[in-house]
Amino acid sequence: MTEQPDEYGVDSESTMDSERTVAELEDRWRRALADLDNLRKRYARELDRERADERGRVALAWLPVLDNLELALDHVQRDLSHDAGTLAQGLLAVRDQAIVVLSGLGYERYDETGVPFDPVRHEAVVARTEDKLPPGTVLEVLRAGYGDGKRQLRPAAVVVSAAPADQAE
């Protein structure tokens, strides 16, 4: 039932009875404080709900990946004569599906080698001396990274080139 702030309006004409002016201003002020309080409470509830909605949305996006993993497993367990290669083929599709889910959430997969090491996108787990490439080049990706640098889910774990010892001295 509270009015919008812009509808309150200010009218301090000297012809107005000053006691009425004071009472009215106090009333406006109190209503603004009540609005402030209600807004705080409403936003706290909204924040909880938005967080839960987002959690559900993301979890739901992953369910088909789990479903397909289970379908592949059921298939194998019903007929154990399948060779591992055939099963692996089916599971590559599940893997690709998971990568599409991540991309849809804004986390693109990357695993390029030969690019300069970027501390935001890469985590160097091993350094290897290498004289054909400049130091600080990604030589190998041990675990793919996800994100675009700005919205980073996980850096790629990489092997990075180091200058040979005689050059480093």
Place this chain on the structure above:
Amino acid sequence: MTEQPDEYGVDSESTMDSERTVAELEDRWRRALADLDNLRKRYARELDRERADERGRVALAWLPVLDNLELALDHVQRDLSHDAGTLAQGLLAVRDQAIVVLSGLGYERYDETGVPFDPVRHEAVVARTEDKLPPGTVLEVLRAGYGDGKRQLRPAAVVVSAAPADQAE
């Protein structure tokens, strides 16, 4: 730099100069309106950030599942003499890990049979006449459900019992 609402305090003693009272009340009111406006803007930003944080948190929880799926695949592709049964064994662990992730997010898996059909938790995809069990009993779970009824991610797809035709008439 705005004061907290409870610190404003109201002082309408008649000894105060009424013009000063009016000016002060107007000032308080305007500050309350400014607070209201700032609060609106701040929450809009927070909402975006909280949503993105939650998205990242949930996506990150799933990454180890994908990592382990890939490890299992690498393992097979390096040595295709593995039998499908061994691979399936490893993948069951990946499946279980995914179920733990979902449970950690608040979506418990369920696939009980013999329980009464619950339209919130179950989706009947097939009805089967069955005279040993009361109608509306879950006979088979075709796809597991996730959630606790209040926070439901996905209902279970089930086969439900129906009364034989002669009883239904």
